[in-house]
Amino acid sequence: MEFLSFGKYTWYVWSSVGLSFAVLIANVFMARRLLKSRIKTVRRRLAAEEV
Amino acid sequence: MWEFIHKLGSPPHFWRLSGTMVPWFGWIALVLILVGTVGGLWIAPPDYQQLDAFRIIYFHVPSAWLSQFGYVLMALAAAVGLVWRIKLAHAIAAACAPIGASFTVVALATGSIWGKPMWGTWWVWDARLTSTLVLLFLYFGYMALRAAIDDENRADRASGLLAIIGVINIPIIKYSVEWWNTLHQPATISKLGKPSIEPAMLVPLLIMWLGFTLFFFAVLLIRARAELIIRERNKKWLRDVIGSD
Numbered sequence: 001m002e003f004l005s006f007g008k009y010t011w012y013v014w015s016s017v018g019l020s021f022a023v024l025i026a027n028v029f030m031a032r033r034l035l036k037s038r039i040k041t042v043r044r045r046l047a048a049e050e051v
Numbered sequence: 052m053w054e055f056i057h058k059l060g061s062p063p064h065f066w067r068l069s070g071t072m073v074p075w076f077g078w079i080a081l082v083l084i085l086v087g088t089v090g091g092l093w094i095a096p097p098d099y100q101q102l103d104a105f106r107i108i109y110f111h112v113p114s115a116w117l118s119q120f121g122y123v124l125m126a127l128a129a130a131v132g133l134v135w136r137i138k139l140a141h142a143i144a145a146a147c148a149p150i151g152a153s154f155t156v157v158a159l160a161t162g163s164i165w166g167k168p169m170w171g172t173w174w175v176w177d178a179r180l181t182s183t184l185v186l187l188f189l190y191f192g193y194m195a196l197r198a199a200i201d202d203e204n205r206a207d208r209a210s211g212l213l214a215i216i217g218v219i220n221i222p223i224i225k226y227s228v229e230w231w232n233t234l235h236q237p238a239t240i241s242k243l244g245k246p247s248i249e250p251a252m253l254v255p256l257l258i259m260w261l262g263f264t265l266f267f268f269a270v271l272l273i274r275a276r277a278e279l280i281i282r283e284r285n286k287k288w289l290r291d292v293i294g295s296d
Contacts, residue, residue: 006092006103006104006106007102007103008168009103009168012104012107012164012165012167013092013103013104013106013107016107016110016111016160016161016164016165017088017110019160019161019164020110020114020157023153023154023156023157024084024266026153027266028077028270028273031277032273034277035273035274035276035277035280038277038280039280039293041280042280042289042290042293046290046293046294
């Protein structure tokens with residue numbers, strides 16, 4: 001586990017890495033969720049028009 | 052060339068093209084970011100002064116680049132949308148804002164985390180830091196303005212103007228380290244002709260830069276598709292595409 005240590009800067013390095021990856025993942029998740037919800041809304045409208 | 056640009060501005064063509072490009076951009080970005088992370092955290096040698104704390108730059112620099120690049124792209128797209136009344140351009144501008152804002156947060160936060168052990172403080176009202184904070188507020192202002200206006204066309208015009216006016220902040224961020232006495236160091240990577248960074252440290256940084264940039268475009272295309280749905284919801288092509296998927 002020594003490779004995970006960056007001396008006295010371990011906390012600083014890993015918190016930066018963690019925050020960056022969290023934001024990257026959140027970006028993908030939120031963008032996909034937005035697209036899916038808008039597609040769903042259009043489909044619902046199309047279905048309602050057909051009725 | 053003009054034919055290509057004209058074709059790209061067509062929403063149905065953009066919808067098809069973006070659907071093909073998102074996985075390519077996304078997977079290549081993922082590989083590059085993983086390779087860059089390994090290179091930056093474990094292969095690059097420690098800095099002679101900052102030791103391992105310098106490794107934060109592998110996340111800070113690409114984020115700072117995207118925070119500014121995202122804003123310039125947003126302003127350019129808004130200008131194209133306002134001048135030529137291209138809906139797709141407004142969709143791209145609107146899609147840039149949340150991504151750019153998120154990378155501005157990462158740039159500010161990782162800079163602050165690096166600043167604590169290096170400068171002895173989390174924050175100083177330094178010209179570079181302050182102008183980057185203003186950039187974050189510009190992104191928030193752009194998104195708040197869009198959210199406040201119900202009519203999509205009016206929201207596009209008003210927020211587009213704000214994006215264009217706010218672009219003045221980008222050269223201020225860029226040259227803040229030269230115009231004022233700041234704690235923040237001047238440019239290191241853009242001085243490729245006169246390198247001030249060791250190649251073993253530079254290569255992972257360039258890989259991360261490319262990975263983050265491709266990632267930005269992958270997310271941008273997904274968000275632009277979502278924005279396009281609002282603007283084209285009554286068009287037959289969109290109903291056909293979404294209805295048949």
